[in-house]
Amino acid sequence: MRTDSRREGPIITLDGPAGSGKSSTAKAVAKRLGFRHLDSGALYRAITLGLLRSSVEEADWGNLSEQGFTNLDINLETFENRFQVLLRGQAVDSELRTPEVTDRVSFVASLPASRQSILGLQRKAGEDGRLVTDGRDMGTAVFPHAELKIYLIADLEERAMRRLREVGEDSPDDFALAQQARALDTRDQSDSQRTISPLKKAEDAIELDTTGLAFEEQVQAIVDLAHQLTLL
Numbered sequence: 427m428r429t430d431s432r433r434e435g436p437i438i439t440l441d442g443p444a445g446s447g448k449s450s451t452a453k454a455v456a457k458r459l460g461f462r463h464l465d466s467g468a469l470y471r472a473i474t475l476g477l478l479r480s481s482v483e484e485a486d487w488g489n490l491s492e493q494g495f496t497n498l499d500i501n502l503e504t505f506e507n508r509f510q511v512l513l514r515g516q517a518v519d520s521e522l523r524t525p526e527v528t529d530r531v532s533f534v535a536s537l538p539a540s541r542q543s544i545l546g547l548q549r550k551a552g553e554d555g556r557l558v559t560d561g562r563d564m565g566t567a568v569f570p571h572a573e574l575k576i577y578l579i580a581d582l583e584e585r586a587m588r589r590l591r592e593v594g595e596d597s598p599d600d601f602a603l604a605q606q607a608r609a610l611d612t613r614d615q616s617d618s619q620r621t622i623s624p625l626k627k628a629e630d631a632i633e634l635d636t637t638g639l640a641f642e643e644q645v646q647a648i649v650d651l652a653h654q655l656t657l658l
């Protein structure tokens with residue numbers, strides 16, 4: 427498989443359901459390969475945060491035009507090995523993962539105007555290649571010509587457990603685990619059923635089930651695939 431001749435290097439996409447470990451895996455794969463990492467979910471979360479901080483009533487979010495979303499002023503700052511999401515020129519990180527944002531992000535991501543408003547930004551991040559990017563539609567809609575596409579899955583309960591561990595809950599009770607699983611599943615349903623760029627496996631994506639895989643194993647599996655496809 428050859429790299430698109432207009433780019434200096436390949437693009438590797440990781441798509442999959444919520445909590446499947448895409449972002450942390452993509453970041454680690456990028457580090458191993460010396461590529462940059464783009465977390466596209468962070469862009470949709472930044473849009474949601476921008477809306478929450480704006481004067482637009484939540485009931486009117488669905489009526490915003492593409493320009494309305496562009497006015498939120500979402501941008502990407504380029505670093506050596508990653509892209510930092512900026513909202514009105516300010517780096518936003520921890521604010522992106524609050525329950526207020528998480529509960530609303532799938533709705534915001536289902537709006538065609540919101541998706542269109544950051545499409546150019548994402549494609550620009552990939553114009554030189556040497557990119558590992560994760561999300562829901564990176565291999566299907568944003569980078570359909572990516573050289574390596576991975577579809578990362580894991581059992582719902584395992585994903586819920588990982589999410590809770592991320593926030594320091596190492597031994598959650600059954601209720602907390604079931605609640606987290608329900609929240610992930612609701613978001614997956616919404617992401618899979620929307621009409622524009624739904625969550626689905628690209629036809630040419632390789633499915634990787636990470637249930638029971640240690641983090642380093644899933645990173646290694648993708649690095650190995652990249653080498654096998656003589657991408658590097």
Ligand code: CDP
Nearest residue numbers: 444445466467468470531532535561562563
């Ligand atoms: O980290 P987690 O899997 O929980 O979610 P995320 O990657 O931060 O994405 C948050 C939300 O943004 C998803 O539930 C989708 O609704 C949306 N998203 C999307 O529609 N398309 C993408 N390429 C990435 C995220």
